[in-house]
Amino acid sequence: MPMTIAFLLFPNVTQLDLTGPAQVLARLGDSTLHLVAKMRDPVPTDAGFSILPTASFNDVPGADILCVPGGFGTNAAIADDETIEWVRSVGERATWVTSVCTGSLILGAAGLLRGYRAGCHWAQRHHLPLFGAEPVAERVVVDRNRVTGGGVTAGIDFALTLTALIRGEDHAKAVQLSLEYDPHPPFDAGSPERAGAALVEAVKARGRTLAPTRDDELRALAIRRGFS
Amino acid sequence: MPMTIAFLLFPNVTQLDLTGPAQVLARLGDSTLHLVAKMRDPVPTDAGFSILPTASFNDVPGADILCVPGGFGTNAAIADDETIEWVRSVGERATWVTSVCTGSLILGAAGLLRGYRAGCHWAQRHHLPLFGAEPVAERVVVDRNRVTGGGVTAGIDFALTLTALIRGEDHAKAVQLSLEYDPHPPFDAGSPERAGAALVEAVKARGRTLAPTRDDELRALAIRRGFS
Numbered sequence: 001m002p003m004t005i006a007f008l009l010f011p012n013v014t015q016l017d018l019t020g021p022a023q024v025l026a027r028l029g030d031s032t033l034h035l036v037a038k039m040r041d042p043v044p045t046d047a048g049f050s051i052l053p054t055a056s057f058n059d060v061p062g063a064d065i066l067c068v069p070g071g072f073g074t075n076a077a078i079a080d081d082e083t084i085e086w087v088r089s090v091g092e093r094a095t096w097v098t099s100v101c102t103g104s105l106i107l108g109a110a111g112l113l114r115g116y117r118a119g120c121h122w123a124q125r126h127h128l129p130l131f132g133a134e135p136v137a138e139r140v141v142v143d144r145n146r147v148t149g150g151g152v153t154a155g156i157d158f159a160l161t162l163t164a165l166i167r168g169e170d171h172a173k174a175v176q177l178s179l180e181y182d183p184h185p186p187f188d189a190g191s192p193e194r195a196g197a198a199l200v201e202a203v204k205a206r207g208r209t210l211a212p213t214r215d216d217e218l219r220a221l222a223i224r225r226g227f228s
Numbered sequence: 229m230p231m232t233i234a235f236l237l238f239p240n241v242t243q244l245d246l247t248g249p250a251q252v253l254a255r256l257g258d259s260t261l262h263l264v265a266k267m268r269d270p271v272p273t274d275a276g277f278s279i280l281p282t283a284s285f286n287d288v289p290g291a292d293i294l295c296v297p298g299g300f301g302t303n304a305a306i307a308d309d310e311t312i313e314w315v316r317s318v319g320e321r322a323t324w325v326t327s328v329c330t331g332s333l334i335l336g337a338a339g340l341l342r343g344y345r346a347g348c349h350w351a352q353r354h355h356l357p358l359f360g361a362e363p364v365a366e367r368v369v370v371d372r373n374r375v376t377g378g379g380v381t382a383g384i385d386f387a388l389t390l391t392a393l394i395r396g397e398d399h400a401k402a403v404q405l406s407l408e409y410d411p412h413p414p415f416d417a418g419s420p421e422r423a424g425a426a427l428v429e430a431v432k433a434r435g436r437t438l439a440p441t442r443d444d445e446l447r448a449l450a451i452r453r454g455f456s
Binding site (some may be wrong): 014015016019020022023026032033035042046047048049050051052053054101121122139140150151152153154156157160161164169170172173174176177178179180181182183184185186187189190191192194195199200202203206 | 411418
């Protein structure tokens with residue numbers, strides 16, 4: 001069955017949250033992939049370059065798969081009424097409602113994770129209850145038709161899991177092989193449990209330097225969006 | 229020491245070959261990242277969307293790190309005189325000459341891998357001797373200042389390895405933690421050895437369908453570029 005896949009693209013997205021799963025889902029077969037932004041202008045990412053949307057909100061009123069990435073632009077996306085309205089509208093009718101990294105906070109703000117278990121970046125996961133979701137410290141969290149990933153690189157694991165749910169394991173394995181996804185991280189520091197307290201504090205401190213008011217803003221936004 | 233990082237961006241690039249390591253290297257610190265294309269127009273990728281270059285060849289005559297991704301557009305990049313001349317010119321003077329996936333074939337065509345050990349996508353690795361390079365079945369291959377990765381997702385392992393070489397292990401580990409790079413592939417099918425013969429043949433067959441003359445073209449291009 002042909003499927004449409006709609007990624008939300010917003011300013012200051014962590015681009016690998018989107019480009020990782022987009023690479024996998026571009027190989028779903030018999031599908032069309034849209035990068036949907038508020039406007040059709042190039043969207044600046046966190047990595048110093050811009051990605052061109054393929055469509056604007058009006059062009060894509062619905063999709064079989066909604067995927068919302070995260071990043072430092074998450075709060076601004078949550079603050080934007082049009083963005084949240086598009087996510088809510090597409091998500092309410094999508095077959096699969098998905099996210100990577102802090103994209104789950106955007107899904108949450110759109111009211112799509114009330115009573116669901118969900119993943120998120122390890123350093124931001126504790127915010128999920130603001131939106132009625134239960135944080136889960138796993139790389140890919142499947143709860144009914146909500147499939148949410150952990151931070152950034154978890155988007156590849158998430159997308160392979162979703163591919164298997166939709167097209168079967170053999171198809172997912174072929175995509176995995178075509179992308180040579182046999183990861184060998186040179187260090188064992190990819191999770192807070194394995195990285196140790198000093199590295200965890202260093203990464204958190206960098207986040208506080210880059211966005212000192214992020215947590216306070218998010219709590220205020222949750223109240224504004226009707227959560228309390 | 230501040231560093232400039234120049235990624236080659238060309239039509240029909242496998243976008244994760246570039247976006248994976250770009251996400252890691254954007255966190256190298258004290259550095260500027262360029263996506264360099266022949267022209268400043270948006271560049272279509274293999275995944276159904278376009279990326280905007282930050283610079284054209286003339287804008288970036290040199291860089292500390294040259295990184296060349298791969299993909300189905302590899303042969304066309306090798307066929308393009310201006311592209312190969314830019315890669316050669318930047319690569320001859322760069323501190324680090326690097327690639328992901330079939331990007332090593334582009335480095336090779338530019339004469340930058342003669343007598344070097346190099347990585348490449350598993351299904352294309354056997355072409356490296358066309359350009360005087362020795363294929364190595366490893367995810368990241370370091371030979372003097374040449375650091376070349378395997379297929380697609382190997383770009384993340386490659387970029388963390390390079391980060392550690394340049395900024396030290398602690399910096400690389402902090403980047404790994406910030407990107408939550410603790411991969412848990414849902415299946416064990418990411419290398420030809422683990423995927424088994426049936427999946428290997430399926431992926432190869434798909435490649436032959438998408439680009440039936442790719443191997444013949446590449447051999448002809450190697451001769452045209454002065455290799456025999």
